[in-house]
Amino acid sequence: MNPIEIKRTFDGSDAHMTNSARVTHGLLLEYLANFTAFDATINAAFAAFFLEAIDNAETVVADSAIIDMQTQKTEQMQEAMEKAKTKYGDIKYFAKKAFPKSLATQNEFGLNNYERARRSFIQMVQFLDEMHKACVKYQAQLLANGFNATAIDEILTIRAELQAANINQEIFKKQRPKLTEDRVAALNTCYEILCQVNAAAQRVYMNDYAKRHQFVYKPSTKKATTITFGGEVAPDSIAIAGTIPFNPAATFTFMNVGLVPLIFCLSKTTDLEGVEIPIGGGATITKTGAELNADATNILVKNTSFTEIGIFEIDIDN
DSSP: OOOOOOOOOOOHHHHHHHHHHHHHHHHHHHHHHHHHHHOTTTSSSHHHHHHHHHHHHHHSOHHHHHHHHHHHHHHHHHHHHHHHHHHHHHHHHHHHHHHHTTTTHHHHHTTTTHHHHHTOOHHHHHHHHHHHHHHHHHHHHHHHTTHHHHHHHHHHHHHHEEEEEHHHHHHHHHHHHHHHHHHHHHHHHHHHHHHHHHHHHHOOOOOOTHTTTTTTSSSOOOOOTTTEEEEOOOTTTTEEEEEEOOOOOOOOEEEEOOSOEEEEEEEESOOOOSOEEEEEEEEEEEEEEGGGGTOEEEEEEOOOOOOOOEEEEEEEEO
């Protein structure tokens, strides 16, 4: 069985989602008795587990931090590479001074293949090793022309530094997918619990519209130009949430603020067509007009339940 890639299951920034989860956790604690009366598993232990998931999500390594770590390792390699280039310049000077009439001997120090080595970290490691051997071989002549033994020893030090930096970067590159996967898993776990609490709240407060809307995840705050549609859709039916001129750049934030699964779409008719967006209770998905249905203007919501009313809200930023 092939492994399945873990993907982000929520819209909005990581910070916004975890902040929303923390607010919802506070509300859950305040009204915990009501939730427990509805669902016995949503109790104090559940609230503690929710808080732990929020803490884990907030402390995972962010994408930007991972990129910064890789950049730092690349910089370390480049610094070692610059030391190698500087050292080569010194060796080239003394090799030419010690053997001004012997091109073959000069080439033993790498003068004929430096241009190739300077473009590759791996080749530079090998180049430094060969250059060091040549320096040891002709140490007497180099010392007689003003070079020193310590400078020769530094070649191997620089080589070891460059090799270690290269290995560390390659190891990090292989580890990065795992770091990213762990990060996404922690964020998704937090979001899944948030959705569960929000979905339960729609039933706990089914007769309290204001309270239900305290338990809704919205990826971002509304802009002054945001158009909002909301309401209910009867069981096993399709409702026209609203009509809006088509704009491929518009951002549609579909929110299922009820419990039963809903399907959203942008349609040219009164039937579902184009890209259908299924959303579970308490969840949110954001799409652009270009991702939905070109030239369609009707926003439709289908309730897939045969017995319960669906509740939705849709924000459109043009």
